[in-house]
Amino acid sequence: MLGTLQDSLLDGPARSRALAGPHGIPLRTRFSTSAETGPYPDQPTARCQRPLRPSICQSPAGEGSGCGASPLLPTPTTRSASAESGRAKRSLLERYDHEFAFRVTVAEAAKAGGELVRPLHVSECGWCVWQEYCTQIAGPDDASFAIRTGLPTAQQWRYLYDLGKSTVADLAASGDELPTGWSARDTQPGAMAEEKYRLLVRRARMAQAGVAFEPRGEWPQVPSADVEVDFDIEWDFENLIYLWGLRVRQGQDDTTAVFDPIVSYDPLDTEGAAHLAEEFAARLGRVITDAEAAGKSVTVFHWSYPERSMTSKYPSVDELLEGRSFDLHAWFAGHFLTRDGTSLKAVAPIFGFHWAVDDAGGAESQIKIDLARAGGDEGRAAVQWLAAYNESDVSAQAAIRDGLRRASPAARA
Numbered sequence: 001m002l003g004t005l006q007d008s009l010l011d012g013p014a015r016s017r018a019l020a021g022p023h024g025i026p027l028r029t030r031f032s033t034s035a036e037t038g039p040y041p042d043q044p045t046a047r048c049q050r051p052l053r054p055s056i057c058q059s060p061a062g063e064g065s066g067c068g069a070s071p072l073l074p075t076p077t078t079r080s081a082s083a084e085s086g087r088a089k090r091s092l093l094e095r096y097d098h099e100f101a102f103r104v105t106v107a108e109a110a111k112a113g114g115e116l117v118r119p120l121h122v123s124e125c126g127w128c129v130w131q132e133y134c135t136q137i138a139g140p141d142d143a144s145f146a147i148r149t150g151l152p153t154a155q156q157w158r159y160l161y162d163l164g165k166s167t168v169a170d171l172a173a174s175g176d177e178l179p180t181g182w183s184a185r186d187t188q189p190g191a192m193a194e195e196k197y198r199l200l201v202r203r204a205r206m207a208q209a210g211v212a213f214e215p216r217g218e219w220p221q222v223p224s225a226d227v228e229v230d231f232d233i234e235w236d237f238e239n240l241i242y243l244w245g246l247r248v249r250q251g252q253d254d255t256t257a258v259f260d261p262i263v264s265y266d267p268l269d270t271e272g273a274a275h276l277a278e279e280f281a282a283r284l285g286r287v288i289t290d291a292e293a294a295g296k297s298v299t300v301f302h303w304s305y306p307e308r309s310m311t312s313k314y315p316s317v318d319e320l321l322e323g324r325s326f327d328l329h330a331w332f333a334g335h336f337l338t339r340d341g342t343s344l345k346a347v348a349p350i351f352g353f354h355w356a357v358d359d360a361g362g363a364e365s366q367i368k369i370d371l372a373r374a375g376g377d378e379g380r381a382a383v384q385w386l387a388a389y390n391e392s393d394v395s396a397q398a399a400i401r402d403g404l405r406r407a408s409p410a411a412r413a
């Protein structure tokens with residue numbers, strides 16, 4: 001969850017401070033820990049529940065230190081997958097001590113020139129600054145770093161590696177039968193864990209064959225309309241939508257596409273955001289009215305749910321989207337299995353599409369809107385970046401539909 005980062009120093013744990021990012025913009029983080037350090041390949045996800053031992057921590061409630069170790073609070077327990085059995089209940093403090101003692105052991109071995117552990121690819125690696133390094137260390141044959149999504153936990157990887165399934169080829173050659181003990185090592189044991197294993201093996205086969213996506217079953221009919229609208233919103237840290245990206249094309253002829261967004265790069269309040277929503281509804285309404293008056297069908301494509309969930313509070317927008325919007329992500333993920341995930345940034349490049357800006361992503365766009373509002377040279381550059389980024393986001397959706405049509409068995413026959 002995003003939030004402003006509060007931290008404190010070890011020599012003054014009771015004094016909290018708000019950290020600022022580049023250009024004075026408040027820093028946001030996905031992590032609550034104040035004790036993230038270097039690569040700990042087998043224990044990459046430990047959340048710091050006790051940065052300081054109680055005997056050192058002078059803050060009665062742990063204020064500012066991130067310390068959740070107040071003796072007055074009940075001690076929650078967690079499931080530890082590092083137990084021999086794969087599952088054991090441990091208190092947060094026991095877990096903290098275990099994990100950090102392990103990290104110290106790893107660091108001491110490394111300092112002495114040894115290597116106690118090798119990196120394993122887990123979901124948290126996606127946010128880790130060491131990812132490039134760990135990928136290199138693991139090597140091109142490593143099973144875990146060859147797979148980008150649907151990743152097991154570190155303990156599950158360790159378990160598979162101990163069974164001799166450590167390379168892409170090893171994993172790809174595995175049958176669908178679950179190794180004994182796999183399910184118990186999953187946070188969701190049972191049917192979910194079993195499906196996760198089968199998809200893991202299937203993705204290993206895709207990685208080995210160099211296949212980026214494949215249909216889950218029969219190749220589906222790719223959605224289309226006489227008038228195709230691609231739609232994508234951008235919002236700021238206050239969840240106010242400042243950019244309503246709209247790209248309209250006639251049928252599947254991409255040369256007819258017109259990008260015509262509603263946008264404000266000025267500071268925005270609730271009233272201003274509602275005004276932008278009304279402008280968007282008026283513009284989309286004209287597209288729909290003109291098309292339907294000419295007897296043409298209209299579909300408004302979007303990738304994933306925010307374009308509906310975040311805009312439904314505006315009745316005029318909701319009314320236009322109801323029955324005409326189409327969640328292309330849900331449709332794609334339901335019909336196709338990918339090797340590298342189903343984010344727009346992972347899927348569109350499969351079909352040769354590339355963003356017009358570097359560092360394309362929602363988190364970067366939220367930083368850019370603050371810069372755009374601040375003005376100056378950096379602000380003007382941020383405005384250009386945001387416009388190009390959103391145009392790429394809407395164009396990517398059309399590129400995916402077109403790419404799927406080209407890749408369909410019917411087109412290749």
Ligand code: SF4
Nearest residue numbers: 039044125128131134
């Ligand atoms: S990239 Fe992954 S394995 Fe490497 S240090 Fe980061 S979290 Fe650990």
